[in-house]
Amino acid sequence: MTVPLESPAGGGGDAVAAPEALLRLDSVEVVYDHVISVLRGVSITVPEGAIVALLGPNGAGKTTTLKAISNLLRVERGDITGGEIHFRGERIDKLAPGDLVRRGIIQVMEGRRCFPHLTVHENLLTGSYTRKDGKAAVRSDLERVYGHFPALGERRRILAGFISGGEQQMLAIGRALMSRPAMVLLDEPSMGLAPQVVARIFSEVRQLNEEEGVTFLLAEQNANMALGVAGYGYILESGQIALEGTAAELHGNPAVREHYLGLSHAAAQSADEGGRAG
């Protein structure tokens, strides 16, 4: 799907002084199987302490972008063939996934992958494998995760395969938190979950961001939910950034409203005209 998107009014955010970027992608290109070109010059900036949304339809390249950052492309026979990725100013696109985790970047995979034959508690422990600090620190972080997600605390002795989809998503996020990340790459957390459950998870994302300063890059098809928590968003279409802006700018953009926020063309147009008249 190709949507004709306009630039945000006023020529975008070029007048805004960018804060120090925690993560920066510059013109990243990814090719699968040596021939399938999927990302074509993707540039994204995630400031420290932000929640940034990466929006876009099915197959746009959101997961590929996250895997390029966490260096999980190799197992998919994907390669970064162009561009650079920096984290805290350091070039990271040649580092192994484990080194990235140690530097504070962790991905929560699409489809909330947990180990179904391990208990909730054991799943969380697997998230602390890269840590070198003592058992006491890990124990206190387990309690911290149970504090954020009380449902997981109640089910800590239950096999992960038997908890609900929403709880599995919480578990996948909780396991990521066990590595004490500075930045979480969260892939499609809303997928297949009831709106109420999604709202609960997104409110926890906001809380982790506000209270613990965790930075998020959030890949989502659900633009409505994502722009509810994100401060800034990028729209990816066919492997290229079609549009970017603050959540408010994207919300106000007629094309975004029509194609991503589920508002009809007429509603989008009248909202636009109403906005201009007011």
Ligand SMILES: Nc1ncnc2c1ncn2[C@@H]1O[C@H](COP(=O)(O)OP(=O)(O)OP(=O)(O)O)[C@@H](O)[C@H]1O
């Ligand atoms: N391992 C692979 N080998 C070849 N092509 C792939 C591979 N993984 C993904 N692709 C292709 O790359 C494109 C982008 O896929 P990607 O999964 O990154 O999109 P997405 O935006 O995450 O989509 P969704 O919203 O469905 O999760 C798609 O056309 C997909 O078919």
Ligand SMILES: [Mg+2]
């Ligand atoms: Mg995806």
